[in-house]
Amino acid sequence: MDSTLIHTLRQAAALRRKWSATQQPSLLGWITTADPAIAEVEVEWGYDGLIIDTEHSPFGPPALRSVLMAFRGTDCVPIVRVGANDIYLLKTALDLGAGGVLVPLVDDAAAARAAVAACRYAPEGTRGVAPRRAGNYSRDTATYLAEANDSVIVMVQIESLTAYRNLDEILAVAGVDCCFIGPADLSATMGHLGDVRHPEVVQVMCDIIRRCRQANRAVAVAESADVKQVKRWLDAGANVVGCGGDLGFMQAGFATFKASIREEIGYAFQ
Numbered sequence: 001m002d003s004t005l006i007h008t009l010r011q012a013a014a015l016r017r018k019w020s021a022t023q024q025p026s027l028l029g030w031i032t033t034a035d036p037a038i039a040e041v042e043v044e045w046g047y048d049g050l051i052i053d054t055e056h057s058p059f060g061p062p063a064l065r066s067v068l069m070a071f072r073g074t075d076c077v078p079i080v081r082v083g084a085n086d087i088y089l090l091k092t093a094l095d096l097g098a099g100g101v102l103v104p105l106v107d108d109a110a111a112a113r114a115a116v117a118a119c120r121y122a123p124e125g126t127r128g129v130a131p132r133r134a135g136n137y138s139r140d141t142a143t144y145l146a147e148a149n150d151s152v153i154v155m156v157q158i159e160s161l162t163a164y165r166n167l168d169e170i171l172a173v174a175g176v177d178c179c180f181i182g183p184a185d186l187s188a189t190m191g192h193l194g195d196v197r198h199p200e201v202v203q204v205m206c207d208i209i210r211r212c213r214q215a216n217r218a219v220a221v222a223e224s225a226d227v228k229q230v231k232r233w234l235d236a237g238a239n240v241v242g243c244g245g246d247l248g249f250m251q252a253g254f255a256t257f258k259a260s261i262r263e264e265i266g267y268a269f270q
Helices: 004-021 036-042 061-069 087-095 109-118 141-150 161-165 167-171 183-189 199-214 227-236 246-265
Strands: 026-031 049-053 077-081 100-103 153-158 178-181 218-223 240-245
Touching: 004 026, 004 077, 004 100, 004 141, 004 153, 026 036, 026 246, 036 049, 036 061, 049 061, 061 077, 061 087, 077 153, 087 100, 087 109, 100 109, 109 153, 109 167, 153 161, 153 167, 161 167, 161 183, 161 199, 167 178, 167 199, 178 199, 178 240, 183 199, 183 218, 199 218, 199 227, 218 227, 227 240, 240 246
Parallel strands: 026 049, 026 240, 049 077, 077 100, 100 153, 153 178, 178 218, 218 240
Antiparallel strands: none
């Protein structure tokens, strides 16, 4: 019987195959709080995977390990957005048991190749060999080492005008499983800071989606939990959307409660 940690690796491989087909839509959620109890709630929501955001949230390795433990035995794939395209950060995330990584600010083919190499064992890459937790604390190391190169998901973020201009060369890099459009940073580099719905930004995003699909490459968009916007990107051709997460749903739930209690009993929160 497969260990639950090897199950996580094989769920990542299955999701990677789903994305390579680029047909069925796939939704990912976000984890931005370093509380494993919240992660335990989220892994049951039914997302294909959850992005653990260590780039913009206060995660160190111990906190990341604790959150990754919440995925054990589930079908939800943990994908860690690392803080930078750094071999140490990528190795740490994978050794702790991530099924995939999301690499920010990949602006050219060299950066894409570096990200892929850091996630693959030799001779395909440069990842150091010590998958302690990922290999179930030495119990399943041989199985992990045999399957990891063909299973771990590598997503690269296209989130600048430079990346957009270099998109064709990034798409030519073998081992990139999905190009992930980051509207916030992309809009900033286009001179539209904070305006991810600006027509020029939307036009570039649609062109990125079109070119990724022409190259038979999975393409994702970071979006809110606005269902109409999720549908918009799926209709535009994206096959993966990162939508909704812990803090957003908590804020939305409280906003609904706040409005309802004011209407029912006239109580106004300060």
